[in-house]
């Protein structure tokens with residue numbers, strides 16, 4: 516079986532190929548993968564993959580093990596189009612890989628084969644673009660802070676809650692990053708609201724309230740000018756919509772409201788209630804939870820409210836916080 520498969524693989528292919536047995540010993544490596552990993556083919560074949568690749572460490576961004584081959588052998592499940600970051604003797608590279616289970620004569624899993632396509636160049640371009648976007652967002656956050664320090668702190672608080680919620684909801688790593696950015700800029704439109712209304716300590720008149728409400732649409736139009744920020748601009752535009760359709764600016768309801776906006780609604784309320792303002796003290800977290808439960812289905816998406824409360828419950832258990 517093994518020989519048949521190796522016959523099929525073209526060792527001159529620009530794609531990399533690696534095969535290990537159940538002891539993680541490399542039994543096949545073509546020239547391309549050896550070159551990429553700076554290994555001599557004769558030394559690499561027969562050595563343990565664990566000795567060559569830092570497979571036990573997780574990549575700080577993707578959180579994945581460095582070796583899909585080892586993961587496949589351990590879990591017994593093939594991986595499709597998995598991005599992986601190989602780190603060998605100080606050289607680091609991104610690959611796109613598929614893994615294949617190969618059973619022996621008795622039908623037992625004996626080998627795992629993987630193909631590798633070099634995507635390092637594209638990943639570096641992508642990382643660079645993300646850094647540029649992050650710098651723009653940071654500048655916006657600073658611009659808010661220069662006018663209104665509460666909104667800056669509140670935005671950072673909401674961004675952290677959004678990040679935790681997205682992780683709890685098992686969103687992909689890239690989406691988690693977008694969710695965090697949406698939290699950081701959700702109130703960016705307050706830049707366009709007159710200061711005497713924004714920081715008015717007493718009750719707002721109906722007219723002043725209508726002006727404040729414009730901040731979500733103003734924020735969306737600021738962000739819509741940045742390439743690649745369409746999803747975040749949409750999230751910001753709709754972060755004051757209510758699940759029952761009674762919010763603003765468009766009165767969207769239920770799942771018509773973008774997912775990031777439904778998440779923002781819950782995180783925004785929790786952070787606002789648990790932060791002190793010049794005209795009132797902060798509410799205890801228990802009261803904020805009661806409010807989220809009470810408004811589940813009217814103001815908030817019930818599934819998101821439930822996930823948020825569960826996430827905070829586990830956070831309490833982890834950090835021994837008294838809620």
Ligand SMILES: [Fe+2]
Nearest residue numbers: 701702754755
């Ligand atoms: Fe807002």
